Amino acid sequence: MTYTDPNKKFKRYTVTSALPYANGPIHIGHLAGVYIPADIYTRYLRSVGEDIVFIGGSDEHGVPITIKARKEGVSPQDIVDRYHEIIKKSFKELGISFDIYSRTSSPVHHQTASDFFLELYKKGVFIEKISQQYYDEVAQQFLADRYITGTCPHCGFEKAYGDQCESCGTSLNATDLKNPTSALSGAAPVLRDTKHWFLPLDKYEGWLSEWILQGHKSDWKANVYGQCKSWIDQGLQPRAVTRDLDWGVKVPLDSAEGKVLYVWFDAPIGYISATKELTPDWEKYWKQEDTKLVHFIGKDNIVFHCIVFPTMLKAEGSYILPDNVPANEFLNLENDKISTSRNWAVWLHEYLLDFPDKQDVLRFVLCSNAPETKDNDFTWKDFQAKNNNELLAIFGNFVNRTLVLTQKYFGGKTPELGELTSLETELIAELKEFPGKIGRSIELYRFREALAELMNLARLGNKYLTETEPWKLIKTDENRVKTVLNLSLQICANLTILCEPFLPFTAGKLSQMLNLGKLNWIDAGSYTLLPEGHALNEPAFLFEKIENVQIEAQVNKLLETKKANELQNKTTVLAKANIEYDDFAKIDIRVGTILEAERVPKTKKLLKLKIDTGIDQRTVVSGIAEYYEPENIIGRQVSILVNLAPKNLKGIDSQGMILMAEDADGRLCFVAPSQEVKNGSEIK
């Protein structure tokens, strides 16, 4: 029985958490954004007595995994096996309570995804398109964009990938590359026709608009709603659901040899296949209108879960749609973006080793600091402060002082509840409100708020003890002390129930110390959870202080990473292959002077320059607007490549290229003669 659905519109819940990509371990960003909120939500609903399945699993297909496998000389299966195990184990140790943690390489998933595709195919949902794609004739296969390297058409970097140039950061199409080379065989690939199936999102625009823009205007988070609106308003395009690749779910059609489902198509179906693996009753969790489907994801996944996947479900026809998609923003680490490739992260499996038995500390910190409404920052100093000054000082300390006093005065047995003063009746009335307040916040996906409310219950307890001063009263009025400690113990019992979704390990310890049986949310709010004379177990600390040395060790670890990264940045790009003098002689570089400069409207980086090259005056468009103000560069001498074929940019014919030096972080500056020379002077 939930607080926000008193009429019981929903009879059961399907909660999914984004499938982590199995090419690396889990870090705190994943946890704060997705898994901790999802786990709190799930544990709460279980405690409330709802029928719920909590689904997770590894996303194991896609090109990056095949690339990593090639690099390491192992099979893609080896890669996903490795990370799947690390991820699964670390989730379990943190207490993320999946009902099933599956994987998309499982046979059930392959079958399910395949069937799903076939069903849409039979319904005539897809459109087929033939396009040209690079094919490696030596390796006899089509090449994913990532498998093609070549010269970047923008910056000339020779090892740009087919989807992106790592030198200038531009995203590319493989067909943009000059001198494309296959990473498989080293051969020059050729363009070949290939057929692919597309999901025509454009045809569902009207429906999406009605369902999301009208139907979920008030209950979806602002960031989620806004992002969806932005996509729908801009107009949706058909999206390819298949790829030429041999790692993934095979396209179940005769004419689709060597093709697999595109990873974004197969991954969300993983939620369904995992449910299938979990229970033969899976259909009621996916196909009955009285099931509430909730996707926990990060903001990078909004479009897939709000637009693409629902369109797939809608097109299939027999599935329910998500009721909510509570996407979180991003978590930063020590003022810098978390990055797997730069190793700038706190890795869960490392945390679990460095801070044994402190799962709840991480859960607490990441929940209280979760990026629910905007990007947030994790710092080790804050981690320490939250543990020492809140979790320990308020929660742990209250429990400890209550148990120690009970041990001391009453031999560890729950004393009897005597006469109640107005102080107690107020306390009892307040206590009664907590389950509802916390529950409602959780149901509305306001986990920070819920956790803060939980802490307020411990505060209430501390205040009660301070106000009644049982350590003084014991000398004069033992009966009164019995009442005070009885109620304090009842608060501890309530904390046990209410903290479980957030701090399951603590709940376990508390339950053991209080010698409690299994209690549920419905029991909370009561002041008679522990009967008179109930024997307690030996008290122990719930939390321990985190010392400066431990924090310094973690900070130093990050500083090391930073140093290593800087070193790496300093290493310059390797020299290109040798050329003959004749090749160089073809290049005509002159010194010229900037006569005019203005911004190209509606661009961020482009300046339109008029250059006196000594030969002529010509117009050049240059991407330097982020580094130079137009008015500051007029009259400057620059180097200009004058015999480059003209190119039209934003409607302007650019006749040449200004030479720029670029450092590791992409900053540009002019390359110019060290003293003024005549315009038109050759550079050689």
Added chain:
RNA sequence: GGCGAGGUAGCUCAGUUGGUUAGAGCGUCGGAUUCAUAACCCGGAGGUCACGGGUUCAACUCCCGUCUUCGCUACCA
């Protein structure tokens, strides 16, 4: 440039449909206390609600503009 989400106390965040004196936690300062892991409890200080206009009797809240952070997207010979 377009779109989306932000910009509120030193830090992390609340502020519902515009309505007394803008709130909370942590930190800080002071007090009280000693049952408790120097913890708890009480109190104080601390805010031009990014900035500039406008609507209104009244604006953190609504409208317009500017600056700024993050994300997506375009361009960057």
